[in-house]
Amino acid sequence: MRETHPNARAxxxxxxxxxxxxxxxxxxxxxIVVDGGMxxxxxxxxxxxxxxxxxxxxxxxxxxxxxxxxxxxYLPGCFLYSTLEPCxxxxxxxxxxxxxxxxxGATLEDAADFARRAGxxxxxxxxxxxSSYVITHGTPLLRLHEEFMxxxxxxxxxx
Amino acid sequence: MRETHPNARAxxxxxxxxxxxxxxxxxxxxxIVVDGGMxxxxxxxxxxxxxxxxxxxxxxxxxxxxxxxxxxxYLPGCFLYSTLEPCxxxxxxxxxxxxxxxxxGATLEDAADFARRAGxxxxxxxxxxxSSYVITHGTPLLRLHEEFMxxxxxxxxxx
Numbered sequence: 001m002r003e004t005h006p007n008a009r010a011x012x013x014x015x016x017x018x019x020x021x022x023x024x025x026x027x028x029x030x031x032i033v034v035d036g037g038m039x040x041x042x043x044x045x046x047x048x049x050x051x052x053x054x055x056x057x058x059x060x061x062x063x064x065x066x067x068x069x070x071x072x073x074y075l076p077g078c079f080l081y082s083t084l085e086p087c088x089x090x091x092x093x094x095x096x097x098x099x100x101x102x103x104x105g106a107t108l109e110d111a112a113d114f115a116r117r118a119g120x121x122x123x124x125x126x127x128x129x130x131s132s133y134v135i136t137h138g139t140p141l142l143r144l145h146e147e148f149m150x151x152x153x154x155x156x157x158x159x
Numbered sequence: 160m161r162e163t164h165p166n167a168r169a170x171x172x173x174x175x176x177x178x179x180x181x182x183x184x185x186x187x188x189x190x191i192v193v194d195g196g197m198x199x200x201x202x203x204x205x206x207x208x209x210x211x212x213x214x215x216x217x218x219x220x221x222x223x224x225x226x227x228x229x230x231x232x233y234l235p236g237c238f239l240y241s242t243l244e245p246c247x248x249x250x251x252x253x254x255x256x257x258x259x260x261x262x263x264g265a266t267l268e269d270a271a272d273f274a275r276r277a278g279x280x281x282x283x284x285x286x287x288x289x290s291s292y293v294i295t296h297g298t299p300l301l302r303l304h305e306e307f308m309x310x311x312x313x314x315x316x317x318x
Contacts, residue, residue: 052230054222068211092248092286125255127254134286138286
């Protein structure tokens with residue numbers, strides 16, 4: 001049976017993965033890639049603090065793992081779930097992979113708000129371009145579900 | 160002695176690397192990362208056609224190799240040279256790596272023009288967001304040298 005998006009079980013899985021980041025000193029951001037039957041093809045938390053790779057965002061790692069497993073750089077019919085709005089790097093990677101869509105939880109603005117409140121001791125950078133802006137400038141035109149389970153996802157950023 | 164940018168020797172190296180792509184069936188797009196003394200820290204051609212990884216653009220591979228070699232995800236003082244204007248994924252990766260700047264040759268528009276002339280048999284997608292747009296929305300604010308040795312770089316795309 002073909003599942004529909006946005007899907008609470010899939011985002012729940014991304015939240016679980018995000019929760020596994022803390023022991024290695026990484027940000028609690030999680031991402032998974034699911035196929036049309038909601039099978040998880042790849043999952044990851046952000047590994048910026050455990051490997052010397054500026055591209056080691058959760059979404060990039062989940063996409064690369066899913067593509068490696070499928071032995072194909074295209075994943076039509078698949079969705080990327082991320083607990084935080086994907087940056088332009090990650091949104092672009094999803095377009096290059098020809099995903100069907102993206103579902104995300106907390107927003108760029110949520111992360112920026114938290115960083116402001118946390119003060120100068122908390123290092124946080126972002127590129128101020130919405131995921132929706134990148135999607136509308138690429139092909140194929142991915143479906144986008146924004147702010148899904150945002151409150152649960154926001155807890156990962158802010159606690 | 161600190162070298163200045165844009166630098167013809169560095170772009171020449173990126174062009175040489177691009178030329179190595181054809182035997183493996185890859186697009187002739189090359190990128191290198193150089194440090195302040197113009198030492199090459201990483202180089203790559205696009206490997207989209209030889210590995211199942213949608214992120215295997217020349218710029219991403221060169222950045223990942225340079226960071227792995229330096230054992231650090233930040234490369235301050237370094238420049239990325241690319242024979243083709245970096246897409247939003249690659250430009251964002253350069254920002255995340257805190258590079259000092261980017262130098263590129265042929266433009267997005269050049270590639271699109273060529274694809275139009277080549278007709279439907281030539282598969283080419285792009286995300287219509289200029290590298291300069293991404294740079295001005297991120298921190299640090301990278302220096303950008305556009306259309307450097309564009310004619311030489313354009314030959315790689317169109318011949």
